[in-house]
Amino acid sequence: MFCTYCKTLLWLQTKCTHGQLESEDNERNTQVDLASRSHPGPSATGQPDETIPLQEKNYLIPIEKERRKLVPANGKDSENALRQSFLHFVEEVPLNKWRSYMIVLGLTDNEIEIAKVDARDSVRDQHILMLQTWQEKNGKKASLDMLLETLCDPTMSLEGVELKIRKALISAHLYVYEE
Incomplete structure (x- = not known):
C-alpha cells in the first residue's frame, strides 16, 4: 500500500x-x-x-499526507531504540535493494565496502554495520523517520516494506505512535 x-x-x-x-x-x-x-x-x-x-x-489527492510519527516506547532512549530497530530493517528490506537503500541514505561506496570487509562472514552483520555507520555519520540527525521515509523514495519503491517495519516496531514495543 x-x-x-x-x-x-x-x-x-x-x-x-x-x-x-x-x-x-x-x-x-x-x-x-x-x-x-x-x-x-x-x-x-x-x-x-x-x-x-x-x-x-x-x-485531487493532497500532495503530502503525513504518516503518524513514531516515538520510542516507554521513554526509551531514542538512540538505543533506533539501534534496536536496525534488525527489522535488515529483515524486511530486500537483499537486492539493500545497496541502493544505503546509497539513498547517504553512505558512500567506500563505507559500504568497509562494512562488507569488517563483517565478511555474515550479510546480516554487514547490513547492521552499515546502519550503524549511517547513524554515526548523521549523529543527532539520524532518526527512524529518516530510515522510513527513505523507503518511500520513488527510486526505492518500498512503501510496503515501510508499512511492515512500522507494524513490526510497534509489535516489538520499541515504538508507539506519538500522541
Whole structure:
C-alpha cells in the first residue's frame, strides 16, 4: 500500500518521464480546476459528491499526507531504540535493494565496502554495520523517520516494506505512535 505522498510522487515521476505534452497537462489542470469549482466537495449532507468521476478525484489527492510519527516506547532512549530497530530493517528490506537503500541514505561506496570487509562472514552483520555507520555519520540527525521515509523514495519503491517495519516496531514495543 502506497502512502499518499509516495503515490503522488510516483504519478508525477511517471508523467514527467513519459513526456506528457504540456498542452495535455494544461488541459487536465483546466478540467480538474473546473471540476473542483463546480463540485466543491462534500454536499450539505456530508456525503462526498459522486458526480466527480473517480479518475478526476485521484488528481485531487493532497500532495503530502503525513504518516503518524513514531516515538520510542516507554521513554526509551531514542538512540538505543533506533539501534534496536536496525534488525527489522535488515529483515524486511530486500537483499537486492539493500545497496541502493544505503546509497539513498547517504553512505558512500567506500563505507559500504568497509562494512562488507569488517563483517565478511555474515550479510546480516554487514547490513547492521552499515546502519550503524549511517547513524554515526548523521549523529543527532539520524532518526527512524529518516530510515522510513527513505523507503518511500520513488527510486526505492518500498512503501510496503515501510508499512511492515512500522507494524513490526510497534509489535516489538520499541515504538508507539506519538500522541
